[in-house]
Amino acid sequence: MNDLKEVVLDNPNMVGEILKAYRREKKITQEELASFAGLSRIGVVKLEKNEGDIKLSTLIKVVGLLGFDLVLKSRENK
Numbered sequence: 001m002n003d004l005k006e007v008v009l010d011n012p013n014m015v016g017e018i019l020k021a022y023r024r025e026k027k028i029t030q031e032e033l034a035s036f037a038g039l040s041r042i043g044v045v046k047l048e049k050n051e052g053d054i055k056l057s058t059l060i061k062v063v064g065l066l067g068f069d070l071v072l073k074s075r076e077n078k
Helices: 013-025 028-038 043-050 054-066
Strands: none
Touching: 013 043, 013 054, 028 043, 028 054
8 A cells, every 4th residue: 555645535434435545544543543642442442344424623633643744635627
């Protein structure tokens, strides 16, 4: 997964899978991610399983720790 440059999230179920893969790749434990993001470990488990919703501020923290920026980009009209 380390060659990922950009992902278009058109399915909310993709988020958990991507975050889990990058957390593992960076050798960050669920406990470490939870502590950084202000979540419980169970909260991280639920996030990675796409159960429930995540606050935008928490998502920004999580993706930042994993080395990403959360970017909104205008769609090009075709």
